[in-house]
Amino acid sequence: MKYMDEYRDKRLVDQLVERIRSLSRTPVQLMEVCGGHTMSIQKFGIPSLLPETVRLVSGPGCPVCVTGRQFIDKAIAFARLNDVIITTFGDLIRVPGSTSSLEKEKAGGADIRIVYSVLDALQIALDHKDKQVIFLGIGFETTSPGSAAGIKKAAELCIPNFFLYSAHKVMPPAMRALIHEGIAISGFIAPGHVSTITGIAMYEEFPETFGVGCVVSGFEPVDLLQAVLMLVEQVESRRPKVEIQYKRAVRPEGNPKALQLLREVFEPQDDWWRGLGVLPGSGLKLKKAFQHFDAENEFAIDVEETREEKGCICGEVLKGLKQPGDCKLFGKACTPSDPAGACMVSNEGTCHAWYRYHRHG
Amino acid sequence: MPGTGIIAMDKKILLGHGSGGKLSQTLIRELFFKWFTNPVLNTQTDSAVLSAEAPHLAFTTDAFVVDPIFFPGGNIGKLSVAGTINDLAVSGATPAYLTASFIIEEGFPFTELEKIVSSMAQEAKEAGVQIVAGDTKIVNRGKCDKLFITTSGVGWIGEPFLSVSTGKNVQPGDRIIINGPVGDHGMAVLAARELTHFSTDIRSDCACLNHIIQRVKVTCPEVRFMRDATRGGLATVLTELAENRPFGVEVDESAIPVSEATRGLCELLGFDPLYVANEGKFIAVVPLSESDSVLSAMKDHPLGVQSAVIGQIVEHHAGHVWMNTSIGGKRMLDMLAGEQLPRIC
DSSP states (O other): OTTTGGGGOHHHHHHHHHHHHHHOOSOEEEEEOOHHHHHHHHHTTGGGGSOTTEEEEEOSOOHHHHSOHHHHHHHHHHHTSTTEEEEEOGGGTTOOOSSOOHHHHHHTTOEEEEOSSHHHHHHHHHHOTTSEEEEEEEESTTTHHHHHHHHHHHHHTTOTTEEEEEEEBOSHHHHHHHHHTTOOOSEEEEOHHHHHHHOSGGGTHIIIIIOOEEEEOOSSHHHHHHHHHHHHHHHHHTOOOEEESOTTTOOTTOOHHHHHHHHHHEEEEEEEETTTEEEEEEEEEEOGGGGGGBHHHHOOOOOOOOOOOTTOOHHHHHTTSSOGGGOTTBTTTBBTTBOSSGGGTSTTSHHHHHHHHTTTO | OOSSOGGGTTTBOOGGGGSSSHHHHHHIIIIIIHHHOOHHHHTOOSSOOOOOSSSEEEEEEEEEOOSSSEETTEEHHHHHHHHHHHHHHHTTEEEEEEEEEEEEETTOBHHHHHHHHHHHHHHHHHHTOEEEEEEEEEEOTTSSSSEEEEEEEEEEEOGGGTTTTTTTTOOTTOEEEESSOOSHHHHHHHHHHHOTTSOOOOOOOOOOOHHHHHHHHHHOTTOOEEEEOOTTHHHHHHHHHHTTSSSEEEEEGGGSOOOHHHHHHHHHHTOOGGGSOOSSOEEEEEOHHHHHHHHHHHHTSGGGTTOEEEEEEESSSTTOEEEEOTTSOEEEEOOOOSOOOOOOO
């Protein structure tokens, strides 16, 4: 496949691995904070190529995984209302709430539909004017501009039956929190798609304040290994900085149009992250001018008391403190077909990726 | 057009077509007998009476509910014939007879039903299999989605091939061969159902495999194991092969054929083609000494032009499947849990 095979070229991979091996002296722990990276790293078997001095750990990069059960419980409460259609990306369907899941509610008769874009949800609202259509917005800056565009469109077209329930988040507060918690991170493999939107200015504080470098990486093996090499070079030369490996997609200034859209529609709010707790300014809520699209404002719901799974160590896994194999539920009481914790549900969750690619490694 | 011909009946299937009365008779005569005609079926007895051609019988059944019922490369009818024939063939049997049951939603267009029935007849004919019994039920509108078909099939199985379906004789050193690129069926159906605004030339690989499998059996009577890679894809078949066995399976990612279009769509949607359904692909496990001759016999058949040796049976990591990734890394292949879902970030 053109523009893909070049980045999976075995010869290039071998060269990069050789350079990492010859350069790496200081043991490093590099954290990726994007679920897409987690998947790629496991899918291509990248850890099996790296020297002992380079350890890759997964951070809170999977939006489904870091989102609290209360979000699912509330979504379920919305789904139980009469004349409501829930529209959602597929990943959320099987995430366990305190006592139910969207999948179970759907089987019980709730109208829950999987969509591939917020525009599909808007269309459903247009096609079902007698129903209230709630879109579950989840994800970082890769999906939040889509939600913002959906809201703008709904406002333009005066669609009165479209609503957003937002769990949108931004990454830097979580990266900061990990460092404040004293987690040993020698460098961040910074998210590729998020950075196409945000640009790289938001990462500058990490080398400047904490001495931790950030390299924005693409998703192919050559991308990831080059990003690892760049971080190893930074550590060995003691010059942490922000760099872009994924230059074919990411510009330093990001996507100004998408950023403008985000600023227009959303404002920061404090938000809860699995494993990290409430982080100031880490979530996105609709601005006042768009509050009539906010499902939380517009519907009165009866939400059950949130109960987190006992024994699940998703929180520690998301901080890179523990690996999935350390969890006593992993592979037994928690599997992709019957997940106990959110990290096992999403394709991009660390536990799911481990289960699929690494379980017996 | 007066009379009892169904063409005159508004070209829609009515509840009355399943009543057992006159309308049913018309439907059976003018549609099913017309297309499926053969001496056994034509006797119109309550059961098809068959003569056994071998002491061992392979017997299977499958229900088909694919949505949409027409998709690039096939339709629910072709699929229902090929699916059951393939289940028989990969078990080492020579498929002989099928039965077909139809559950039809009231109001279903007759012309579409005829297209489906005719393609079943065509597929069965090419496979050399007769459809010898059937049933039709019509349900109220909304009580089923257009059309569901269940087919059952029997085939005769010779002594040397009795252990092909269990893979009892598989042993380290054996080679694993597949008859072509994986993932086309699942992506073709997905594209037809979900991506109507998206243009792709992916076609389902839906096909009867009994003739190409016959070549494998003739070339290599010691074939150790065969299975078609349907739901769950190639990865699932490989994990089934290794599960609870005293050997491991090792495959090379770069040897597994995947068409450019399917690879591209999978990349775009976040699917892994190894887990995407096929309807015309099977793996054969054969002794190393026979792998070249089986490979070339398969390549000589139109349904095996892109056949490839994709891996081998190994002594280590018993019970598990490991894949050498295209970049030289290693990772485990496991059974699909839940559905494959597209990425959200």
